[in-house]
Amino acid sequence: KNLKKYFPVTGGFFKKTVGYIKATDDVSFKIKEGETLGLVGESGCGKSTTGRAILRLHEPTSGEIYYKGKDVINASKNEMKELRREMQIVFQDPYSSLNPRMTVGQIISEPIVQHGFMKKGKELEDRVCQLLEKCGLARYHINRYPHQFSGGQRQRIGIARALTLNPSFIVADEPVSALDVSIQSQVLNLMMDLQEELGLSYLFISHDLSVVRHISNRVGVMYLGSLVELSSKKELFQDPKHPYTRALLSAIPVANPKTKKKQIILKGDIPSNVNPPSGCKFHTRCPYAEDICKEQVPEFRKLGDEHFVACHLAK
Numbered sequence: 001k002n003l004k005k006y007f008p009v010t011g012g013f014f015k016k017t018v019g020y021i022k023a024t025d026d027v028s029f030k031i032k033e034g035e036t037l038g039l040v041g042e043s044g045c046g047k048s049t050t051g052r053a054i055l056r057l058h059e060p061t062s063g064e065i066y067y068k069g070k071d072v073i074n075a076s077k078n079e080m081k082e083l084r085r086e087m088q089i090v091f092q093d094p095y096s097s098l099n100p101r102m103t104v105g106q107i108i109s110e111p112i113v114q115h116g117f118m119k120k121g122k123e124l125e126d127r128v129c130q131l132l133e134k135c136g137l138a139r140y141h142i143n144r145y146p147h148q149f150s151g152g153q154r155q156r157i158g159i160a161r162a163l164t165l166n167p168s169f170i171v172a173d174e175p176v177s178a179l180d181v182s183i184q185s186q187v188l189n190l191m192m193d194l195q196e197e198l199g200l201s202y203l204f205i206s207h208d209l210s211v212v213r214h215i216s217n218r219v220g221v222m223y224l225g226s227l228v229e230l231s232s233k234k235e236l237f238q239d240p241k242h243p244y245t246r247a248l249l250s251a252i253p254v255a256n257p258k259t260k261k262k263q264i265i266l267k268g269d270i271p272s273n274v275n276p277p278s279g280c281k282f283h284t285r286c287p288y289a290e291d292i293c294k295e296q297v298p299e300f301r302k303l304g305d306e307h308f309v310a311c312h313l314a315k
């Protein structure tokens with residue numbers, strides 16, 4: 001609720017703070033139990049920062065975070081340890097997020113040992129093998145090292161590691177973006193199967209709209225640190241209300257060459273989120289911008305049942 005994460009920008013000889021990168025700038029949303037909320041937007045729009053701030057991997061600048069009613073920001077050390085067990089993350093790059101000097105068995109068992117759930121031994125080995133198999137990898141992989149696996153297999157290991165402590169919520173930060181397209185759907189389908197089997201909830205971050213469309217129940221669109229639209233997947237793709245969402249959707253290629261689709265080309269570059277434009281941050285690129293857009297920040301309004309949009313003109 002009203003989540004902000006600002007990073008200081010330093011300059012000059014004394015490295016004084018001269019401004020702030022407003023990576024996540026007053027973002028509010030809910031994620032329901034068992035659902036996937038997709039978060040899309042161009043790179044640098046604050047998706048990853050938002051995902052990490054929710055887990056307090058980046059300490060939020062301000063705002064509130066509740067997990068099943070528990071106050072995450074004001075959690076004590078012990079409460080936070082328990083919350084960390086329940087809320088996990090899968091990173092984008094399976095090449096750099098796995099320690100190359102550790103075997104797969106060590107990588108996956110590390111959180112279990114660290115949290116003191118099991119000691120090293122047969123029981124732990126069985127648990128790791130079970131997790132490997134759940135993620136589509138055979139038992140004999142347990143003694144191998146990350147470099148001996150393909151990108152898709154490494155992401156399966158990353159997912160297995162995220163599952164070791166039986167979490168119920170996972171932030172998936174571009175989990176398939178580094179993979180070949182042919183492998184992407186395998187990993188996405190694995191994530192969907194695991195969700196059903198284990199009752200997981202996902203915050204699924206991606207810049208790829210077709211990936212988000214495949215996996216999400218609801219979708220949020222971010223621009224320059226702000227959430228500009230949030231709705232069910234169906235409505236977002238069929239009847240997008242925010243001009244930015246429309247432009248993003250118009251950029252998806254259509255498989256049928258006979259369908260004519262008007263592409264909306266946005267003028268200009270994405271402005272800096274150190275000094276974002278006044279009023280509606282999108283006004284410098286919006287084809288419909290009016291005077292009010294430069295002056296007033298649009299409220300994140302409810303348009304339909306579950307449809308929210310931050311635009312003065314959206315109806």
Ligand code: SF4
Pocket residue numbers: 242243244280281282283284286287288289290293298310311312313314
């Ligand atoms: Fe465009 Fe104005 Fe709507 Fe912003 S508020 S998206 S500038 S029409």
Ligand code: MG
Pocket residue numbers: 047048049174
């Ligand atoms: Mg990112």
